[in-house]
Amino acid sequence: MKYLIIDDEIYARKALAKRIKEIMSEDSAEIYEAENVPTAKIILQKLHFDIIFLDIYMPGENGLELADYLRKSKLTYEIVVVSGYAEFEYAQKALELGIHHYLLKPANEEKLREILKESWERSRTERKIRTMVPAEDICQIVFGEGTTELSFQSREYIVMAIRANGDIDDKICMQITEFLFRIFRENMGYTLNPMRLSELVAVCGVERGDVDKIKKELEPLLEICDLYIGISNPYLRQEDTAKAYHEALAALNNRLIDRWNKIFLYSEERIVPLNESEFQMFSQALVKQDCGLACAVLNRIFKSSIDDKCHFSQIQYIYQKIVNCIREYQFTYRKENEAVLIQSINSFRSIKEILNYFQELLSAFTDSALKENSNPMKDVVDYIHQYYYDFISLEALARERYYMNPKYFGKLFRDYTGISFSKYLMKVRMEKAAEYLEDGNYSIHQISYMCGYTNTSHFIQTFKKYYNETPAKWKGGKK
Numbered sequence: 001m002k003y004l005i006i007d008d009e010i011y012a013r014k015a016l017a018k019r020i021k022e023i024m025s026e027d028s029a030e031i032y033e034a035e036n037v038p039t040a041k042i043i044l045q046k047l048h049f050d051i052i053f054l055d056i057y058m059p060g061e062n063g064l065e066l067a068d069y070l071r072k073s074k075l076t077y078e079i080v081v082v083s084g085y086a087e088f089e090y091a092q093k094a095l096e097l098g099i100h101h102y103l104l105k106p107a108n109e110e111k112l113r114e115i116l117k118e119s120w121e122r123s124r125t126e127r128k129i130r131t132m133v134p135a136e137d138i139c140q141i142v143f144g145e146g147t148t149e150l151s152f153q154s155r156e157y158i159v160m161a162i163r164a165n166g167d168i169d170d171k172i173c174m175q176i177t178e179f180l181f182r183i184f185r186e187n188m189g190y191t192l193n194p195m196r197l198s199e200l201v202a203v204c205g206v207e208r209g210d211v212d213k214i215k216k217e218l219e220p221l222l223e224i225c226d227l228y229i230g231i232s233n234p235y236l237r238q239e240d241t242a243k244a245y246h247e248a249l250a251a252l253n254n255r256l257i258d259r260w261n262k263i264f265l266y267s268e269e270r271i272v273p274l275n276e277s278e279f280q281m282f283s284q285a286l287v288k289q290d291c292g293l294a295c296a297v298l299n300r301i302f303k304s305s306i307d308d309k310c311h312f313s314q315i316q317y318i319y320q321k322i323v324n325c326i327r328e329y330q331f332t333y334r335k336e337n338e339a340v341l342i343q344s345i346n347s348f349r350s351i352k353e354i355l356n357y358f359q360e361l362l363s364a365f366t367d368s369a370l371k372e373n374s375n376p377m378k379d380v381v382d383y384i385h386q387y388y389y390d391f392i393s394l395e396a397l398a399r400e401r402y403y404m405n406p407k408y409f410g411k412l413f414r415d416y417t418g419i420s421f422s423k424y425l426m427k428v429r430m431e432k433a434a435e436y437l438e439d440g441n442y443s444i445h446q447i448s449y450m451c452g453y454t455n456t457s458h459f460i461q462t463f464k465k466y467y468n469e470t471p472a473k474w475k476g477g478k479k
Helices: 010-024 037-046 063-072 088-096 109-130 135-142 170-184 211-223 238-256 276-287 291-305 312-333 351-366 377-387 394-401 406-417 421-439 444-450 456-467 471-477
Strands: 002-006 030-034 051-054 078-083 101-104 156-164 188-192 199-206 227-231 263-265
Touching: 002 010, 002 037, 010 030, 010 109, 030 037, 037 063, 051 063, 051 109, 063 078, 101 109, 135 188, 135 199, 135 238, 156 238, 170 188, 170 199, 170 211, 199 238, 211 227, 211 263, 227 238, 238 263, 238 312, 276 291, 276 312, 291 312, 291 351, 312 351, 377 406, 377 421, 394 406, 406 421, 421 444, 421 456, 421 471, 444 456, 444 471, 456 471
Parallel strands: 002 030, 002 051, 051 078, 078 101, 227 263
Antiparallel strands: 156 199, 156 227, 188 199
């Protein structure tokens, strides 16, 4: 276990270090010290710590400024404030920065022991989790990219798709996996979906799996963070996990029609026949640019086709037929530069969101202020500038967000920007990297992560090729 004590008072550092070693034993406690924030930043660039013990009031930068720096740099550490000041303002600021432990000097022995023991137990669980099936293997098994076998054997297997409202960061990921580990132990593996960073996929071994029982065991997980969970049927063979993943997604998508639940079990999909005359009327309303009539027809279509037992596949079927009507209208009656890109159904969280989206889309068709030189690719460019740090690919955007053929999507993008999608993405990331380097407050490793590169060496090579200079030289010379 590694601990970092940051305090400008040498005797306070030595006293706390001694007490930590007495509680955790000399062998298991590796303790580092820093007398100020700049020194601490240098140490933190090179080493990871289980706990940072942080004084608040120090010359120069104070402890809370360091905590804010770590938060903005997306560096997650367990921080314990050990301060001689019991002021409410300090404690409130610490809570805002995600610091939950605030000890007054000299630190209470019982409370310090409790914090150290909890951290040790959590670290032990994390080590066990890290020895489970590698995320790369789960990717290959679930997404059908290889023939890798699971390292654990079980009578049956289930797949869970766990979706958050935003990206699943390291902290949320660890909370989820710690919880799953308590239920399934070593019989599980997980990965973040490389195409959707708000989704965690877990493959779990169960003994003659009772999915209703598993659903009940998962309910406390919802108290940790706001999640939706889809659970597949149990399968006897691990090679069926790719199929099980699609079942988990289908189950998860039922959140669109059932806003009262958050955990969904897969059930057989069914589609009820639709009234084709309604879609003909919708198409006619598009041609007439009658937004009111078109919206009224859409409301009728959804209302008449959905009941309490409706499956997501029914919504997907309706959505696709509406999209086909809009595409046909755009192809026949609108110029190419007036075309509106249509989002994937996976980007919505409720039927109401879908109806609101279509209403805005239809309003755009009848808006007299729609400029002749408008281009749907502007939305894509704006998206890249906003989410350059995330996993972005042409195919993922084309299929998942805009429902378009990737090759045609790429052509439209090149026509609009003058360069390919990949080169434009790299350009945006390199420009942001240069800004971060000139700022001077981030390490090259941090900037690599902040600009969407998980491999620092790849980031350095790309930067050097783009600017003909290494990030280190740029950082040192551009002030």
